[in-house]
Amino acid sequence: MEIFYSADIQDGILRLDAEEAGHCMRVLRHRPGDAVSVMDGRGNLYHGCILEGDSGGAAVRIDSIEKNWHSHPYHLTLAVCPTKNPDRYEWMAEKATEVGLDRLVPVIGERSERKFLGKEQRLQRVLLSAAKQSLKGAVPELAKAVSVKEFVAGCGPAGRQLRLIAYCSDEVQPRSSIMQELREFWGKVENPEIIVLIGPEGDFSPEEVRTAMEAGFIPVSLGESRLRTETAAVTAAEAVYLSLL
């Protein structure tokens, strides 16, 4: 199933930009009259018919809409410190999207060796293509990079959100397991919202953990294995996904 992407939708017509149209009209040799499926990245899948176009752009008449197409029953934010090797961050973004991710926030920790993200546009494309490939109607939002403390401060009141911070030691307080916290959380609230903070190679500083705890983040363990930053982030996304199965 080939899914195209468009954010340019009005009056029952959607337009494919040069990149999408090039793939649709030139690579896949679609012609006016062909039926195509197009996602808007916000959870809607449109079924329609190509009216006109070439590899520079195309217009599609919308015949039907599937809302919340292939959505997952929660809203997951991963706030993850950049990895030294950006490819590992892109890989994490792809895998978390396949499993189920809604918002990715690059956060810079006090102990982060890498103090910036970089390659945002490339990461955006990774998120879009992973969403298309795994048939997710909604493309995860990529937030702008902020410090861990800025991110925590910006979270506001916890309300009914589950807020977890993956921490590698029991120094600040004995941690519970991420699975235990998730099992206790499910079923308690409608439209469950989860935020997981994942630290840099050098882990969070105890002060960052305390600041997060004051904002309602619960320090959790991801188990006994020593995981790389990107593996920890994917493990957290997998924990959220698998704990519902």
Add this chain to the structure above:
Amino acid sequence: MEIFYSADIQDGILRLDAEEAGHCMRVLRHRPGDAVSVMDGRGNLYHGCILEGDSGGAAVRIDSIEKNWHSHPYHLTLAVCPTKNPDRYEWMAEKATEVGLDRLVPVIGERSERKFLGKEQRLQRVLLSAAKQSLKGAVPELAKAVSVKEFVAGCGPAGRQLRLIAYCSDEVQPRSSIMQELREFWGKVENPEIIVLIGPEGDFSPEEVRTAMEAGFIPVSLGESRLRTETAAVTAAEAVYLSLL
């Protein structure tokens, strides 16, 4: 913590080959008399002292041994069809090793586009470096590639093993969830052994699934998300790992 690797151990002395000694003596500038830690890839971690050596090789006197160093409480075999892009297979091998893997078997399915593995030596190095990096004493074994049916036939009687085959449809029989099967399995047997079969992009053929079922494999679902082959394999390893937390 820097861990070296050696399979050449006798009479209380272990020898680092040129690659490991080069890293130890040239890159990290260790000298005779320095204390080092060396794993044998079979679960033992040796602590000792460099007797002599240069970037071409080194001898280490063993002072103490930690057995079953950082082992996990199960034995997991992943039998995974090669991915079109070999990098994705290497990535999967690295991540599954970080989380917990004991044996990786490349299996060729009837619908596999890629009918061979290739780059075995490179994959071996990925498994070793992932084990070292994640502080796992045992390096996962890489078996030689076989067809899905050969692999299933070679499994022998199921005994008390949990055998799962991740399948994308309920065509052959309604699937249970992998987490459900794992939750029911834990605690029932000592030294639990688990085998998970992961299919190619085109999924297993119904006949392969039936053959596996005759050998005691239970068709399971990895959830609603459409996962790439390598993501499915990592998800299976994560399910085994996380279902114990």
